[in-house]
Amino acid sequence: MPHHTDDHIGARIADYRKLRQLTQTGLAQRAFVARGTIAKVEAGLTPATPAIVAAVARALEVEIAVLNGQPYVSEMRQDQLDRMIAPLSDALDLYDLGPDAEIVPRPLSVITADVETLCAGACATEYKGVGARLPGLLGELTTALSLASSEQERRTATQALSWAYWVTYEFTYRLGYHQLAMIALERMGWMAEQAQDPLLLAIRLSKRSAMLLRHGNNRMASRILERGHSLIGQYDDPGSVQAVAVAGTLHLAGAIAAAQAKDKGSVAGELELAHRAADRIGRDVPRVYWASFGLTNVAHFDVATSVELGDLGMAMKAARNLRFPADHPRMRVGRYHIEMARAHSLMGKAEAAEKSLQRAREVAPQQARYHPLMRETIAVLVRRQRRASGGLASLAGWVGM
Structure with a gap:
């Protein structure tokens, strides 16, 4: 409608x-x-x-x-995403009920491979495919964990279930179901503690900080990120690629928090630390704890923080040097184009803004369709023009305006 x-x-x-x-x-x-x-x-x-x-x-x-x-109910009905919310909500309530007698879990190696596939799907913003498979996988993993016969099996199951909850967070958060997203994050933390994995706990805190930033609570978000950094020090090998990538991710989150608070000094400090981490690794590592960290991501945040600070000239200058590899997560690339559309809109460059919006749709269509800033920027461009171009009118209709 x-x-x-x-x-x-x-x-x-x-x-x-x-x-x-x-x-x-x-x-x-x-x-x-x-x-x-x-x-x-x-x-x-x-x-x-x-x-x-x-x-x-x-x-x-x-x-x-x-x-x-949000949530955009009519669009979700068209994409058949609305029917996935109730089963997912039920699946989140299975965490403490023990094994389900009607479920015979597959081997853990097969289940964990499915979880990896869903993590990749979440990073690619393939919400429909992810949402359809999540409830059943959560139930199967919950039963597999309850039936684990060794410490190694239990640890494997808790790690897999933690990542399944992370995917649940990404799915529900992006579609505007923030209460369910909060529950998923709590479940993720509970499982990560059982897995005794400090880096998983740190990743969970980075997502928690993002939810706080959405509510404008910069101070609490920064405190949570500090806690995340302290957890990295508890990892068996704090100097490993995994630990450095997660630390860099927290620094990028800290840069966004500082940018929202208009604290340019802290933005520069966090970005410098993120740059050092990326240089230390020397390459992009998109699948390391699914943080999508590396040189490209840091360059992206150079642009994003400048846009957030309102330094649009600096954002455009940084954007000229940014190139995304073919295998870079579509979630990141789509977000970048939405941010650039916002920046062009603020600069009064309607044609460039529309081009960025179209690119966001091409790269990550499901993310773009449900992103509030995408819709808001389209609406601004429509209202500024006496007669919307065919491309802009098409975009407006596509997001349900």
């Missing part, structure tokens, strides 16, 4: 502001955002960044998902 043209984040902010009997100035003062920014966002003339949405949501005492218009 198509949305009305006024159904965008800014319009929803205006609706809730009026319900709270606040003027734009009053909301700006509560959210610590410039009144002019509130006015432009409400009018749909500038994209509402995650930091702005988080600040306004706190001031209006409303869930961020409500302002973002």
Whole structure:
């Protein structure tokens, strides 16, 4: 079911502001955002960044998902993703019920291979394929863990189940089901502790920090990342590629947290540490703890943090030197093009913004279709033009506007 043209984040902010009997100035003062920014966002003339949405949501005492218009139920029905949510919710509740008498688990080697495939699918934003297989795999792994007859089998099962919960987090979070995503992260932490794997726990904390950043809680996100770094020191070989890659990932997360807080000094410090980690490894290692870390990812974050800081000229300069390898995770590449569309939009370059949006759709279609910033940027471009181009109108229809 198509949305009305006024159904965008800014319009929803205006609706809730009026319900709270606040003027734009009053909301700006509560959210610590410039009144002019509130006015432009409400009018749909500038994209509402995650930091702005988080600040306004706190001031209006409303869930961020409500302002973002997530989850996108009608589009999920078209893609047959909506029917996967209830079985996945049920599967998350199996964690402490012991073995299921109706399930005969396959050999652990076969199950763990399936988990690897799902991890790769999540990084490729293949939500439909991932969501269809997750509930059954969670049930099978839960039973396999309960029936494990040796310490090695138990550790293998706990690690596999931890990664299955990570995939569950990625699936539910990207589709806007944030409560389920939080539950999945809790289950992941519980399993990672049983697996006695500090790096798994650190990866889980990086995702937890991302959820906090979505709510604008930079300080708590930074504290959680500090805890993640302390866990890396507990790994058997802190100087290994695995440990260095996870540490670099935490530094990149820290750079984004600092950028949202407009702390340029901390951004530079975190990026420098991430650069050192990438140089130490000397190559991209996308499958090492599924962190997709390496020289390319650090270069991407050079661009992303500049966009977040509002230094668009620096972002464009950094982007000119960025090239993604053919095997780079589509999740990362798609996100980059969405970020560039936002930057071009803020610079008033509608044609370049549309080109980046089209590229995001080509690279990672399911990610682009459900990404709130993708939709918001399309909406801004449509409202700025007297008559939307054919390509832009097609994009708007594709995301359900």
